[in-house]
Amino acid sequence: MPWRAPARAYAEGVNALASRPWLAAYAEGVPAEIEPVTQTLVDMLEDAAARFPKRPALEFFGAVTTYRELAEQVDRVAGALYRGGVRAGDRVALVLPNCPQHVVAFYAAQRLGAIVVEHNPRYTAPELRHLFEVHHATVAIVWDAVADTIAEFPSDIRPQHIVAVSLPDAMPRRLRMLLRLPVRSAREKRAALGATPQAKGILRWSAFIDGRRAPRSAPRPTLDDIAALQFTSGTTGRPKAAVLTHRNLRSNAAQSAAWVPDLRHGDEVFYAVLPLFHAYGLTLCMTTAISAGARIVLFPTFEVGMVMDAIRRTPPTFLPAVPPIYDALARATSRAGIDLSSLRNAISGAMALPAATVLRWEQATGGILVEGYGMTESSPISLGNPMGPRRRVGTVGVPFPSTEIRVVDPDDPATDRALGEPGELLVRGPQVFSGYWKQPEETARTLMTGGWLRTGDIVTADADGFVTVVDRLKELIITGGFNISPSEVEDALLLDPDIADAAVVGIPRSDGGESVAAAVVMREGAVFDAERIREATRAHLAAYKVPRSVAQLDTLPRSMVGKVLRREVREELMRRRQR
Numbered sequence: 001m002p003w004r005a006p007a008r009a010y011a012e013g014v015n016a017l018a019s020r021p022w023l024a025a026y027a028e029g030v031p032a033e034i035e036p037v038t039q040t041l042v043d044m045l046e047d048a049a050a051r052f053p054k055r056p057a058l059e060f061f062g063a064v065t066t067y068r069e070l071a072e073q074v075d076r077v078a079g080a081l082y083r084g085g086v087r088a089g090d091r092v093a094l095v096l097p098n099c100p101q102h103v104v105a106f107y108a109a110q111r112l113g114a115i116v117v118e119h120n121p122r123y124t125a126p127e128l129r130h131l132f133e134v135h136h137a138t139v140a141i142v143w144d145a146v147a148d149t150i151a152e153f154p155s156d157i158r159p160q161h162i163v164a165v166s167l168p169d170a171m172p173r174r175l176r177m178l179l180r181l182p183v184r185s186a187r188e189k190r191a192a193l194g195a196t197p198q199a200k201g202i203l204r205w206s207a208f209i210d211g212r213r214a215p216r217s218a219p220r221p222t223l224d225d226i227a228a229l230q231f232t233s234g235t236t237g238r239p240k241a242a243v244l245t246h247r248n249l250r251s252n253a254a255q256s257a258a259w260v261p262d263l264r265h266g267d268e269v270f271y272a273v274l275p276l277f278h279a280y281g282l283t284l285c286m287t288t289a290i291s292a293g294a295r296i297v298l299f300p301t302f303e304v305g306m307v308m309d310a311i312r313r314t315p316p317t318f319l320p321a322v323p324p325i326y327d328a329l330a331r332a333t334s335r336a337g338i339d340l341s342s343l344r345n346a347i348s349g350a351m352a353l354p355a356a357t358v359l360r361w362e363q364a365t366g367g368i369l370v371e372g373y374g375m376t377e378s379s380p381i382s383l384g385n386p387m388g389p390r391r392r393v394g395t396v397g398v399p400f401p402s403t404e405i406r407v408v409d410p411d412d413p414a415t416d417r418a419l420g421e422p423g424e425l426l427v428r429g430p431q432v433f434s435g436y437w438k439q440p441e442e443t444a445r446t447l448m449t450g451g452w453l454r455t456g457d458i459v460t461a462d463a464d465g466f467v468t469v470v471d472r473l474k475e476l477i478i479t480g481g482f483n484i485s486p487s488e489v490e491d492a493l494l495l496d497p498d499i500a501d502a503a504v505v506g507i508p509r510s511d512g513g514e515s516v517a518a519a520v521v522m523r524e525g526a527v528f529d530a531e532r533i534r535e536a537t538r539a540h541l542a543a544y545k546v547p548r549s550v551a552q553l554d555t556l557p558r559s560m561v562g563k564v565l566r567r568e569v570r571e572e573l574m575r576r577r578q579r
Contacts, residue, residue: 015406015416022398022465027388029261033402034254037430040221040246041110044253044291046071052266052293058100059297059314063172065100067293070107077108078214084161086138088113088219091229093137093159095119095128095146097300098272101165101205103286105141106276110246111214113221114138117229117241118277120482122542125149132157134241134437135229141165141205144194151199162201163208167193167300193300223247229437230279232376232483239485241437242279242376251430252379253287255400260318260345260387268294269342271316273302273325279380280349280481284320294318304332315342322350322481323357323512330357330364340365345387347372349380350481352469352512355393371396373467376483377446377453379431383467395466396459403429406452407461413454422470425459426452475566477506477514484516484545486566492540493518493547496533498526503556504547505570507577518547519569521555528552551576 023032039047048057049071058065065073086092092109094116096102109116117135119128121143128146132153140150140159147164168176168190179190221227227249229241257263270289274281289296297310302325310316311333319326326348333340346361346369353371361369368387373396374380383405385397399405409415410424417423432453435443446454458471477484486504493502501521506514522528530550537546557568 016419017405017407017461017465020399020404020465021463025386025390025398025464025466027259027261027386027390030386031258031401034251034258034430037223037247037250037254039250040223040225041227041250041287042107042220042246044250044287045074045107048290048293055266055293056295057290058103059295059310060100061171061175062313063100063170070104073104074107074111075213076209076211077104078111078218079212080209081108081114081139082112082214082218083210083212084139084208086112086114088221088225090114090139091117091135091137093117093119093132093135093140093142094277095121095123095140095142095150096165096277097121097143097167098276098281098285098298099165099167099300100170100298101141102276103296103298105165106286108214110221110227112218113225115226115229118231118282120275120277120542121146122544124538124540124542125152126540127542129153129157131231131239131241132159139163143167144197147197147202148195148199151197151202161203161208163203163205164197165205169206221246223250226434228282230282230376232279239488240439240442242433243435243437244279244379244433248379248431248433249283249287250291251402252283252381253291255402255429255431256284256288256381257292258401259384262344262387263292264317266293267317268292269314269317270294270296271307271310271319271321272296272298273307273319273321274481278481279376280320280374283379283381284347289318304328308333308336308338311338311340315339317342317344319343319346321346321348323348323353324480326361326369327357327511330360334364341367343367346370347384349374351478351514353393354510354512357511358393373397373469375453375455377433377455378427378429379433382427382429382431392466395468397467398465399427400429400431403427403431405461405465405467407459410458413448413452419463420460422458422460425455425457425467427455428452475505477504477516479506479514479516480544481513482544489516489518489537489541489545489547492537492545493520493533495540496536498523499533501556503564503566503569505566505573507549507570507573515548516545517570517573518550519553519556519573520550521553549573 049067053068056064057067057070092114137159139161141163144164223246227246228244231239272285343365344367349372370385372384383397385391406426407417407423428451489504490502499520500523503519507517533550557565
C-alpha cells in the first residue's frame with residue numbers, strides 16, 4: 001500500500017464555482033471529464049510501444065530511439081536494477097539532465113514498482129546531501145559530472161550503487177568522434193557535457209546494463225503505488241518531497257493531452273527544453289508526450305543555438321516552456337530566418353506570461369501560446385487557458401477536465417469568497433498528490449479532507465471561471481521556472497561570519513519572472529562587499545539561487561513576534577532601485 005499521511009478535518013462550504021461555469025470556455029472537443037485512468041506509467045509506455053513500435057520516441061542531437069527500442073531498453077535496465085537489489089517501494093535517485101538515459105531510467109524504476117526521486121544535477125553537494133538524507137535511495141543514476149559528489153556522501157545516505165551516465169554516449173557516432181578531437185573547442189564541449197568519475201565503486205551505465213530483462217516474477221506497480229517523489233519548497237521552509245502516484249501522473253498526462261484538441265497521436269514532435277527533473281517538464285515533456293506516441297527531442301540545457309539546429313533537423317509541433325524561452329527563440333529564429341510555422345501549440349507556465357510575449361510568439365509561428373497554472377503537488381497542472389480564441393491573456397485560465405476549484409478565505413478555508421473577491425485557491429482532482437513524504441504535519445497543512453489542495457496562491461475568479469493570480473501567501477521566489485525558498489538562501493547567507501541577519505525576496509522582472517534579491521545586516525566592524533557575499537553563497541547554492549543583488553540595511557523590519565516582514569524588505573529594495 002502507498003504511504004499516506006493523515007489529512008486535517010475540513011467542513012465543506014458553499015462554492016460559487018460548483019456549477020463549473022468554465023466548461024463553456026473549453027476549446028471544441030475538450031471533455032468536461034477525462035475517463036478514469038486504468039494504465040500505470042509502465043502500461044502507458046508499453047501501450048505506446050505496441051501502437052507505434054517504429055515511430056521515433058526519443059531524439060538526442062539527431063540520434064533516434066524508436067518506441068520499440070525504448071521499451072526494450074527500459075526492460076533491460078529494469079533487469080539490472082532488480083539484480084542490483086531494487087524492489088517495489090525502494091527509491092531510485094535520478095540526478096540527470098535531459099538525455100535518453102534519463103527517460104529509460106525513469107521507466108525502468110517504475111517497471112519494478114520502485115519510486116523515482118528526481119534531482120537537479122546542478123545542485124551543490126550540500127543541497128544534494130540534504131535531499132538524500134530525506135529519501136535514502138538504494139540506487140542513484142547520475143550525470144557523470146556529479147558522480148564523485150554522490151560517492152563522497154556519508155555511508156548512511158550513500159546509495160548502494162552509483163551509476164554514472166555519459167551524455168556523449170547517447171549522441172550520434174559522428175558527434176562523439178568530433179568531441180574527441182585534440183582541439184580547444186572540443187575539449188571545452190567535453191568539459192561542459194560531463195567528467196570522468198574518480199571515486200571507487202562507481203559503475204558506468206554501459207557496464208551496469210548486462211542485457212538481461214527484468215524477471216516476469218517481478219511485481220508491477222498499481223495505480224495507487226507511488227511513482228515519484230518530487231521535491232518542492234511547498235508553502236514554507238526547506239524542500240519537501242511531494243508524493244505522486246501513478247494515478248496522479250497518468251491522470252495529469254491524460255488531462256494535458258485532452259486539453260489540446262488537435263493533438264495528433266503518433267505524429268507530434270515535443271521539444272523537451274524544460275528539465276525532466278522538474279514536475280512541469282516531467283509531465284508535459286515526457287509523460288504527456290509518451291501518452292500521445294510523440295517524438296521527444298531532448299536538450300540537456302536550453303541554448304538558443306542548440307535548439308535552432310534541432311529545428312532545422314526536426315521541426316517541433318508542441319513546445320512547453322517558460323516566457324523567456326519563447327522570447328529568445330522568437331527573436332533568434334527571426335534573425336536567422338528559421339521557419340517556426342510547424343509549432344501549432346505552446347503552453348507556458350511557472351511564471352506570468354506577458355502579453356507582448358504572446359504576440360511575438362504567435363506572429364512568429366502562426367500557432368497559439370497560452371498560459372497555465374500548476375504546482376508540484378498537483379502533478380503539476382490544474383488550470384490552463386483554452387487552446388483557441390476563448391483564451392484570456394493575463395489570466396491562468398480555467399480548471400482542467402476533472403478538476404474543481406474554490407476560492408476561499410485563507411484564514412478560514414471553510415468560507416468561500418464571492419466571485420471577483422480575492423481569496424486562496426483550492427484545487428481538487430485526480431492529479432492532486434497524496435501528501436509529503438513522511439511529513440504528516442506539513443501534509444495536514446496543505447491537503448485538506450475531501451481532497452482539496454491549498455495552493456497558497458491568492459487569486460480572483462470571474463463568473464466564467466477564469467482565474468487571475470493576485471499574490472502568493474507563500475513567499476517562494478520563481479525564477480527561470482524554478483521555485484526558490486527564501487529561507488534556504490538566507491541560511492546560506494548566514495553562514496558568512498560577517499552577516500548578522502539576512503532576508504531574501506523576489507523582485508519582479510519585466511519578463512514575468514523574479515530576481516533573487518538579498519538584504520543583509522552586517523556585524524559590527526564588518527565591511528559590506530556585495531560581490532564577495534554573492535560569491536560566498538555559490539559554495540552552498542545552485543547558480544540560479546544565488547542572489548542577483550545584495551543590499552545592506554541597518555536592521556530588518558520584523559513583526560511583533562519577531563518574524564521578518566519580507567514584503568517590507570521587498571518594497572524597500574524596489575524603492576532603492578527606482579532612485
